[in-house]
Amino acid sequence: MKLLKLTSMLCFRTLTIVLLTATLAENSDEARILASVPTCSYSHQIVFRPLWKALARNGHEIVLLTADPMEEEVENIRQIDLSVGYDVMERHGYNKIISNSDEMDLSFFTKMSTIIHDISMEQLLLPDMQRLIHNKSEKFDLLMLEIAFNPHIALAEKFGIPIIGLYSMDVLNYIHNNMGNDVHPVLHAELANFAGWTQPLSFTQRIFAVLFNILMNSYGEFFVNPMMNKIIQEVFGKNSRPIEELIKETDMLFLNVNPALHPIRAVTPNTIMFGGGTHLDTVAKPLPEGIKKFLDSAPDGVIYFSLGSNVKSALIRDELRQLFLETFEELPYKVLWKFENKELPNKPDNVMIQKWVPQGDVLRHPNIKVFITQCGLQSMEEAIMNHIPLVGVPFFADQPSNAAMMANKGFGIHLDHSKLTKELFKETILEVINNRKYKDKAIEIADLFRDVEMTGLEKVVWWTEYVIRNKGAKLFRNPIIDLPFYQYYLLDVIGFVGLICFIVSFGVIKISLFLFRQAKQLISKKTKKD
Known part of the structure; x- marks a missing residue:
């Protein structure tokens, strides 16, 4: 009898513990996060890797849709490989287009849109993606996604x-506008980004900026x-909500932007700026032996040259590549060049080519004197944090505006590759290496990056968990988003006041004319009597 009683008590306690554990687990802050960064560009991926890892360490389970899966296995992170997009880009000749693009006209945007469409379709039709979309038992607490040109927003x-x-x-003004952030066609001129203009704009530039803003809005x-x-309708169903509505439902926006580099913009509390080298590893990794030996054996210093992951040095026009080679041959420095092919014809003895370079760790090396770059934002952050001045040779997208910003801030010099000469290139490299002011400016901006109340990573992790805890962040939604165009610009009020003013003015004029005629008649009658 006692044994039966004891067994019952143990069973009861066990059941109580199980139920309590289940309740605590259900009420815990641990969440399932669906993350989507489908862009086929390594620089777009590395910015967010520290965020995924930090959230995973905090116990959140992440399903990551990525075009560049991490090589290492990370606890709590399951990756779905979307790298098929690179095959689509190869078929369209994407890298050749941007590596030889001198200007971005309407045909360029049309071609890019076609590539984005084909990449999106092939990624969404992958078996793993189809299983995710059609699995009725899947449940998530949050969607985190690359916000521009991403039909994955329908997953929300x-x-x-x-x-x-x-x-x-x-992001483009279109996204800022849908978040209720300040958008001004001149102060936030998208044409200035593509053309590399800096503020303040001239009168002619302001005219073109406004016209381009109208064109971009219409194009979008x-x-x-x-x-x-x-x-979205083909993949998720005919009754799916349009992307215009889904974007307006965005609870928060995380941008790799920092006021030390970027213009100030008035934003709502649901737009979080986390830029400033957030993606950089705090602990240096050992360099590959060949690269380390090359850098160590350069008493006069090393020039590091890379055009990033999208612009390919092997695909740029022959005369530009030859110009680079002839310039490097005349310099007293070694040159480490990220080059995609195994062979580089006419390569000077002081040049080493590498298909892949651990850029962050190379820039830490004390012998690096200057970084010649296409001016991708992540590359610039890595250089700044390692106090390396820059020579900018931009090609497309945000690169011209980044290069203009770099020159304006004073931590490098901006060159136009379409007008480049060997003499100018050589002179610019020597100027940046020998004039201490460029390095000092990089140090100054790096100090500003670090002088913050909390790191960019800490900031975005906290706000991510805020959205999870509160099942959204509609508290910070700007009511401007829901205002019709005519109400936001007070067109109805201005029209009403204008109408009243017109009626009053018209009435005053009519009365005045009537009184004038009456007075004229009285004067005329009096004159006749006299």
Whole structure:
């Protein structure tokens, strides 16, 4: 009898513990996060890797949709490989297009839109993606996604979850507008970004900036959004909400932007700026033996040269590549060149080519004197944090505006590759290496990056968990988002006041004319009597 009683008590206690554990687990802050960064560009991926790892360390389970899966296995992170997009880019000749692009006209944007469409479709139709989309038992607490040109935003409607938008640089005005942030066609001129203009703009530049803003808005509304909606309806169903509505439901926006580099913009509390080298490893990794030996054996110093992951040195026009080679041959420094092919014809003895370079660790090496770069934002952050001045040779996208900003801030010099000469290139490299002011400016900006109340990573992790805890962040939603265009610009009020002023003015004029005629008649009658 006692044994039976004891057994019952043990069973009861065990059941109580199990139920209590289940309740605590259910009420804990641990969440399932669906993260989407489908862009086929390594620089777009590395910015967010520290975020995924930090959230995983905090116990959150992450399903990561990525075009560049991490090589290492990370606890609590399951990756879905979307690298098929690179095959699509290869078929379209994407890298050749941007490596030889001198200007971005309408045909360039049309070609890029076609590539984005084809990449999106092939990624979404992958078996792993189809299983995710059609698995009715899947549940998530949050969608974190690269916010521009991403039909994956429809996953938020599919799973009924809040949205955090992400981007590895600043976003287009279209996204800012949908977040309720300040958008001004001159102060935030998108044409200035593509053309490399700096503020203040001239009168002619302001005219073109306003016209370009209208063109971009029209292009997005009448071409890009319909294209994205067609993808969403094909993949997620005909009754799916349009992308215009889904973007307005975005709870927060995380941008790799820092006021030490980027212009100040008035934003709402749900836009979080986390830029400033957040993606950089705090602990240096050993360099590959060949690269280390090359850098160590350079008493006069080393020039590091890389055009990034999208612009390919092997695909640039022959005369430009030859110009680089002839310039390097005349310099007293060794040159480490990230070059995609195994062979480089006419390569001087002081040049070493490498298909892949651990850039962050190379820039830490004390013998690096200058970094010649295409001016991708992540590359610039890595150089600044390691106090390396820059020579900028931009090609496309945000690179011209980054290069202009770099020159304006004073930590490098901006060159136009379409007008480059060997003499100018050599002179510029020597100027940046020998004039201490460029390095000093990089040190100054690096100090500003570090002088913050909390790191960019700590900031985005805290706000991510805030959205999870509160099942969204509608508290910070700007009511401007819901205002019609005519109400936001007070067109109805201005029209009403204008109408009243017109009526009053018209009445005053009519009365005045009537009185004038009456007075004239009286004067005329009096004159006749006299």
